[in-house]
Amino acid sequence: MIIDVHCHLWDQTLMEPNAPEEAKKEATYLSAELLIEHMNQAKIDKTVLLALDSSISYNWFKDYKEYNNYIASKVNQYPDRFIGFFGIDLRRENESLIELERCIELGFKGVKLWPLTGFYVDDPKYYPFYEKVTEYDIPILCHVGAGPTGTYMKYNRPAFVDTVAVDFPDISFILPHLGEPWRDEALSVARSNPNVYLDISWWAAFYHVRPMYFLESLAKAKFYCGLDKVLFGSDWPLFLDMMSLKDWVDAVKTVETPEILQQLEYPKKSQKEIQMILGDNAAKILKL
Numbered sequence: 001m002i003i004d005v006h007c008h009l010w011d012q013t014l015m016e017p018n019a020p021e022e023a024k025k026e027a028t029y030l031s032a033e034l035l036i037e038h039m040n041q042a043k044i045d046k047t048v049l050l051a052l053d054s055s056i057s058y059n060w061f062k063d064y065k066e067y068n069n070y071i072a073s074k075v076n077q078y079p080d081r082f083i084g085f086f087g088i089d090l091r092r093e094n095e096s097l098i099e100l101e102r103c104i105e106l107g108f109k110g111v112k113l114w115p116l117t118g119f120y121v122d123d124p125k126y127y128p129f130y131e132k133v134t135e136y137d138i139p140i141l142c143h144v145g146a147g148p149t150g151t152y153m154k155y156n157r158p159a160f161v162d163t164v165a166v167d168f169p170d171i172s173f174i175l176p177h178l179g180e181p182w183r184d185e186a187l188s189v190a191r192s193n194p195n196v197y198l199d200i201s202w203w204a205a206f207y208h209v210r211p212m213y214f215l216e217s218l219a220k221a222k223f224y225c226g227l228d229k230v231l232f233g234s235d236w237p238l239f240l241d242m243m244s245l246k247d248w249v250d251a252v253k254t255v256e257t258p259e260i261l262q263q264l265e266y267p268k269k270s271q272k273e274i275q276m277i278l279g280d281n282a283a284k285i286l287k288l
Contacts, residue, residue: 001045001046001279001280001283001288002042002043002044002045002046002232002249002278002279003044003045003046003047003048003231003232003278003279003282003283003286003288004039004044004046004047004048004232004233004234004236004245005048005141005174005199005201005231005232005233005282005286006048006050006141006176006199006201006233006234006235007035007047007048007049007050007233007234007235007236008049008050008052008235008236008237008238009030009032009035009049009070009071009074010023010026010027010030010061010067010070011027011030011031011070012024012027012028013062013070014027014061014062014066014067014070015027015060015061015062016055016059016060016061016062017059018058018059018060019059019060019061020060020148020149023060026237030237032074032077032078032082035047035236035237036078036081038236038244038245038246039081039245041244041245041246042244042245042246042248042249042250043246043249044245044249045081045279046080046081046082046083046288047081047082047083047236048082048083048084048085048110048141048282048286049071049074049075049082049083049084049085050071050085050087050112050141051064051067051068051070051071051084051085051086051087051112052067052087052112052114053067053087053088053089053092053114053117054089054114054117055089056089056091056092056117056118057089057117057118058117058150058151064087064088064089064092064099065099065102067087068086068087068099068103068106068108069106071084071085071086071108072084072086072103072106072107072108075107075108076107083109083110083286084106084107084108084109084110085108085109085110085111085112085141086099086100086103086106086108086110086111086112087111087112087113087114088100088111088112088113089114089117089118089119090113090115090119090121090123090126090129091118091119093125093126093129096126096129097128097129097132100129100132100133100136101132104136104138108138109138109139109286110138110139110140110141110286111133111138111139111140111141112140112141112142112143113140113141113142113143114143115142115143115155115156115160116143116147116148116151116152116153116155116156117151117155118152118155119155120155120160121142121155121160121161121164122160122161122163122164127167130164130167130168130171131168133168133171134168134170134171137170139171139172139173139174139285139286140171140172140173140174141173141174141176141199142161142173142174142175143156143176144156144157144158144161144175144176144177144179144182144186145158145176145177145178145179145180145181145182145186145202146177146180146181156182157182157185158175158179158182158185158186158188158189159182159185159189161173161175161189161196162189162192162193162196165189165193165195165196166193168195169193169194169195170195171195172195172196172197172285173193173195173196173197174197174198174199174231174285175189175190175196175197175198175199176198176199176201176202176233176235177199177200177201177202177203177235178198178199178200178203178217178221179198180202180203180206183217183220184220184224186198187220187221187224187225188224190221190224190225190229191224191225191229196229197229197230197231197281197285198221198225198229198230198231199230199231199232199233200214200218200230200231200232200233200252200277201233201234201235202233202235202238202239203217204234204235204239204242204243204247204248204251205238205239205242205243207243207248207251208239208242208243209242211251212258215255215256215257215258215261216261218230218255218257218269219257219261219269222269222273227269227273227276227277228273228276228281229281230276230277230281231277231281231282231285232249232252232277232278232279232282234248249278252274252277252278253274253278255269255274256269257269
């Protein structure tokens with residue numbers, strides 16, 4: 001089984017006038033059917049659709065409930081292919097608890113946090129939300145690393161998730177993009193916390209221009225925390241002009257540790273470990 005744990009979907013009904021031009025352009029052709037077509041080409045069995053809550057700080061997408069409803073509708077339309085993670089800005093505080101319960105009833109299987117909108121995930125005032133997530137036993141995918149132009153990176157350090165992961169050991173946390181540009185910090189957080197995982201979404205862009213950097217990063221991930229902590233992700237529809245979804249899957253399927261990295265004592269990767277990245281690790285977290 002191949003599982004993409006990091007994908008986005010929106011259309012023109014969700015866009016606000018101030019949305020980034022590229023997002024508005026993509027909204028003219030994006031559809032669940034197009035995504036499934038690309039999934040079929042890549043032989044991806046299931047994809048996690050991530051809703052985004054940006055309306056407090058950035059007038060990009062419409063009301064968070066509307067976006068969550070949109071993702072729920074696509075999951076209900078294609079339940080064998082899609083898994084939904086609802087989006088919420090934790091600054092909504094009590095509203096976030098209400099939305100959590102509503103989205104669980106809608107069938108969502110996880111949470112997407114986008115702290116680049118302006119909050120630190122380790123603020124103790126958000127701990128009631130994490131307590132409720134623990135009760136529902138669902139994972140959290142929390143953005144770390146670089147963000148869109150015009151957003152502040154200071155909120156996106158993997159170290160902030162480390163605090164919450166220590167305090168809530170029963171929640172599985174997925175850190176996307178290998179934490180880049182804080183890759184080593186993200187690897188260290190995953191090594192220190194049994195409940196922290198990493199996805200490789202966004203790295204198709206690196207692979208396109210600097211394949212050795214990606215190969216070195218995977219080798220370092222095995223050395224630091226083990227490839228049982230690494231999940232396949234694409235960040236579709238981003239970077240399609242660089243690599244198709246099929247090409248990204250094929251790149252991961254055939255990844256090898258170059259001789260020069262072996263000389264630096266980075267270990268080789270087995271086919272079993274590659275399959276763990278492509279789907280087995282995610283299947284455990286998502287309880288599939």
